[in-house]
Amino acid sequence: MAISAELGNPATYTSTAGNISNRNYSASTVKYQQPSFTVAKQVIRTPNLKSIIDETRLMGWTNGDALAFKVDGDNYIGSIYQGGADAALQPKLVIKYSYSEKDAIGEEVIQDPAKMKNLFINEVAGMGTDTQADGWIEIFNNNDAPVFLSKDVFISDDANALDKSELSNIYIPAKGYRIVKANGTQNNASANFTLGDRDTTLYLSTKYDGSFHTLDTFAVKKMPYNETLGRFNDADKNLVSYTTGTYESSNNGATPLVNITPSQTTGMYKTGFDLTLKTDSINTIKYTLDGSTPSETKGTTYTGPIKVDKNMTVKVYAYNAKQNSGVQAYAYSLRDDAENIPSAKKRISCQSRYR
Known part of the structure; x- marks a missing residue:
């Protein structure tokens, strides 16, 4: 199973179709393997949910907001109930934290642009795919710690304007992936330029000490709808073409197109x-x-x-x-x-x- 958290202030659940699946969830997930239940009223405990709580708070959660978790699994092993009036049977969220005057987020989350490295433009869909109709750019965090892009991180298709589109409020888990839409609108997860059917070069840059520092470049070529250009393996220097691509996931197990x-x-x-x-x-x-x-x-x-x-x-x-x-x-x-x-x-x- 995989556990994620809803971003923002979750609304009360309803019976409307898509009410769970259509919500905006964290990019971070926590893997959870639960053996079959052996007795009634068995007490179970999830793994540490710190990574998804960190992302939820970085993405704007504030005191007084609700918290909602989604558990995705591939098999049915039993049912979990609210517990009713019996407090001993009610689910509990147990939080252990260290007090800090500076920040509620652990120091392991990389936020300083000057300390950012090992970020790669991992895959690009110039014309879009069935998964995402707009053109899209996938960024891979090849660090053992999560990265939070809050300011002074940019994506551009112009070497003379590296600050063309600022990326902000984007959390990328350790060894994780995030999609930036190339749809011409400037917001947290969209670039203010489009790719379309053209050759270009993308630049991922940070700015500190008054100058730009390029983290990665990616040579984009023309490609049709439902085809992508990506690294042969995550963070690899070689670029290959894929059919439909590996949207917000690893290229390592993907089979590339081999054309002559x-x-x-x-x-x-x-x-x-x-x-x-x-x-x-x-x-x-x-x-x-x-x-x-x-x-x-x-x-x-x-x-x-x-x-x-x-x-x-x-x-x-x-x-x-x-x-x-x-x-x-x-x-x-x-x-x-x-x-x-x-x-x-x-x-x-x-x-x-x-x-």
């Missing part, structure tokens, strides 16, 4: 040329020119342009530690009269030749 883009499409050409093959930098490309099938262990490793100076079929195979492209083939025919042959016939002829 040839500089010349299959067809007839009047003169020879150098064929270049593009793929994500983490991928290795193997190719063959003799009709055999390339694989991780067979074929020539692509390191530079392939000279096409005669009729040939180039078979290619790209792979990384998680996924491969499968075998793709590009058939090329050189003819003096290639320019006089309609393009449709060129494609049909080359496809027939390859078959």
Whole structure:
């Protein structure tokens, strides 16, 4: 099970559809494994809920507000009741705290921009996904302590205006993730610019001592709806494409797309040329020119342009530690009269030749 807390001042629950699921909950969760109940009126106790209480208070909870917790599980093991008039059976929230004149939040929460590090732009959806229709930017906190962005932390798509969009009132759990919408509206969890179908570079920066300090950069490329660009593993330097992405969760177990883009499409050409093959930098490309099938262990490793100076079929195979492209083939025919042959016939002829 996973326990989270509702942010703000929770309203009383009603029987309206979605009354629980549509509320705004903490990014922090506490994992909770509860064995099956063995006796009636069994007393149980959750793990320490400090992380979600800290986030709730940082996000604006004040004295007098209600507290509400959501428990998500994947199995039914029994029911818990309010306890009625019997005080011994009523649920209790037990709080232990250390008095402090400075702050009610533990010192382990990183709030000072000058002390922030290991924050990464982990994944980007330029056109949005089914999970979030707006474009979105995922930030990963690769620290062993939570981070609270309250002021002087910025996201920008302009190297000359690093303070373009300030991020504030954003709590990111240790080793956790938060989404910033790229929808052109400036508020706590939205950037005042959009991404759309364009190439750009994103900058995550802090400001202290009168100057900007870049924590991370991320080169965004054009991508369709429901496709994302993310790090091969969390905080990894290599960027790869994903179908639908890993919204506000780890990239480590995700399977990337492995695409190969040839500089010349299959067809007839009047003169020879150098064929270049593009793929994500983490991928290795193997190719063959003799009709055999390339694989991780067979074929020539692509390191530079392939000279096409005669009729040939180039078979290619790209792979990384998680996924491969499968075998793709590009058939090329050189003819003096290639320019006089309609393009449709060129494609049909080359496809027939390859078959």
